Amino acid sequence: MAAHLRLVNVVKRFGAAVAVDGVSLEIEEGCFFTLLGPSGCGKTTLLRVVAGFHTPDAGDVFLRDRRITHLPPHARGTAMVFQEYALFPHMTVAENVGYGLRMRRVPPARARDRVARVLELVGLLGHEAKYPHQLSGGQQQRVALARALVVEPEVLLLDEPLSNLDAKLRLRVRDELRELQRRLGQTTVYVTHDQEEALALSDRVAVLNHGRVLQVGTPEDVYRNPASRFVAEFVGLANFVPAEVVAPGRVRAGGVELHVDGLQGASGRRVVLAVRPEEVRVRQEPVDGKPNVLRGRVRSATFLGAVRRVTVEAAGLVWIVDVRADEPLAPQAEVSLELPAERLRVVEEERTDDQRGGGRS
Ligand SMILES: Nc1ncnc2c1ncn2[C@@H]1O[C@H](COP(=O)(O)OP(=O)(O)OP(=O)(O)O)[C@@H](O)[C@H]1O
Ligand SMILES: [Mg+2]
Structure with missing residues (x-):
């Protein structure tokens, strides 16, 4: 038409x-x-x-x-x-x-x-x-x-x-x-x-x-x-993760290895991954034997009505994560962050050596 x-x-x-x-x-x-x-x-x-x-x-x-x-x-x-x-x-x-x-x-x-x-x-x-x-x-x-x-x-x-x-x-x-x-x-x-x-x-x-x-x-x-x-960044809130490709579908970021669905490209390639705050899963208990799980500590938790927005330090980065408002997450709590491999996407080929990462507030 x-x-x-x-x-x-x-x-x-x-x-x-x-x-x-x-x-x-x-x-x-x-x-x-x-x-x-x-x-x-x-x-x-x-x-x-x-x-x-x-x-x-x-x-x-x-x-x-x-x-x-x-x-x-x-x-x-x-x-x-x-x-x-x-x-x-x-x-x-x-x-x-x-x-x-x-x-x-x-x-x-x-x-x-x-x-x-x-x-x-x-x-x-x-x-x-x-x-x-x-x-x-x-x-x-x-x-x-x-x-x-x-x-x-x-x-x-x-x-x-x-x-x-x-x-x-x-x-x-x-x-x-x-x-x-x-x-x-x-x-x-x-x-x-x-x-x-x-x-x-x-x-x-x-x-x-x-x-x-x-x-x-x-x-x-x-x-x-x-x-x-x-x-x-403009459409919604995102965590940005600088990473280095180590193999097809796998990157290294903040000292840990992550699976990234559909990721192509030569190893050594530097990229920036994005993941939305509500796409990261948070658990209070340790999660063993699963890929893409980071251990971290809650830095702050803000009640926003429908959700609670927490920042978590993990793998050398600061992550913004949205959880249910009734989730009892307080600063200093130890948590596991699960990053679904199908939710990590490449949004940029990294141009600088800037290794600061994590979220934007
Ligand atoms: N009549 C004009 N004469 C000179 N410059 C102009 C004129 N109209 C717009 N511009 C310039 O063109 C650019 C785009 O302006 P425009 O008004 O289209 O932006 P916008 O996306 O609508 O922004 P906003 O969200 O602030 O309304 C700006 O840099 C603005 O300064
Ligand atoms: Mg306008």
């Missing part, structure tokens, strides 16, 4: 700075697609190129087979929700939502119907006559969403639309947004720097850094099989 939205080698520079550095992406119809990356990595710039607010220096944007690279925003079939909502303060909710329809010269009677329909969709019926300052943050966010949906865009573009909401409201609006997107089958490109949001919302995630796409995949794929150290 042809992609609904396709970016081909898009480059956008500001002076000498390259904000988007050769991005190619294919987004299927009905997909909730997220651009995830740290501040300044080019997410907004890329979204603006798609929306038509920036002209790329190179590359193209296609909607189905139509090249839209140089069309003005209103002629593309896209609609963008800006991070700061950008509602018109002097217009009512109904006027804000109907604005795009007036611009497109939709007859007033039909426009009124469509405004009413999207206001119902986003749960704002009854608020038509209010002004933005009379609404809560979450309601304003939904007005901004309604204003984009009302023009029935082929592709909806959302730039960090939840970042102004408090934690609780953010979760609720996030779920509503996902539910609405599914119900409408609305192709959506969503921008966030929040990895949890990206994992929770998306069908597919593209991880960006320095204007480049580092990895594209389902949330599980990106989380379980990060293609690089940056992705492993």
Whole structure:
């Protein structure tokens, strides 16, 4: 199937700075697609190129087979929700939502119907006559969403639309947004720097850094099989273990030998392995005769509600491990760490002799 939205080698520079550095992406119809990356990595710039607010220096944007690279925003079939909502303060909710329809010269009677329909969709019926300052943050966010949906865009573009909401409201609006997107089958490109949001919302995630796409995949794929150290570190928490390959499937790390499923390569090769805090198993009793078990000592234990996050010193490294919150692990406790061979993955060929390792906090 042809992609609904396709970016081909898009480059956008500001002076000498390259904000988007050769991005190619294919987004299927009905997909909730997220651009995830740290501040300044080019997410907004890329979204603006798609929306038509920036002209790329190179590359193209296609909607189905139509090249839209140089069309003005209103002629593309896209609609963008800006991070700061950008509602018109002097217009009512109904006027804000109907604005795009007036611009497109939709007859007033039909426009009124469509405004009413999207206001119902986003749960704002009854608020038509209010002004933005009379609404809560979450309601304003939904007005901004309604204003984009009302023009029935082929592709909806959302730039960090939840970042102004408090934690609780953010979760609720996030779920509503996902539910609405599914119900409408609305192709959506969503921008966030929040990895949890990206994992929770998306069908597919593209991880960006320095204007480049580092990895594209389902949330599980990106989380379980990060293609690089940056992705492993940015999407979730990971322990990084510098190691040396001693044979296919085996490495030496911190003075012990570990089995690593699927590991290829010549012995002597230096690599960095990653393992997630919840993938490491902790036991209080010694475990004998099993591979990939390290004896260690708990350094700290932090109660986080659903889990207890402990740091453990073992094999000369410091490990971050998540255990059940009711697990009675206190500092100084002696424990065994079991590292599943199928969960250790190579995320980097080591470039330095830096032998510090273990987790990042
Ligand atoms: N209009 C502009 N003029 C000059 N430089 C710009 C402009 N817009 C963005 N940049 C630069 O391009 C780079 C990418 O910016 P962009 O806004 O796309 O990042 P972002 O990923 O959206 O970041 P954030 O998460 O902070 O919103 C940054 O270095 C930024 O300073
Ligand atoms: Mg931005």
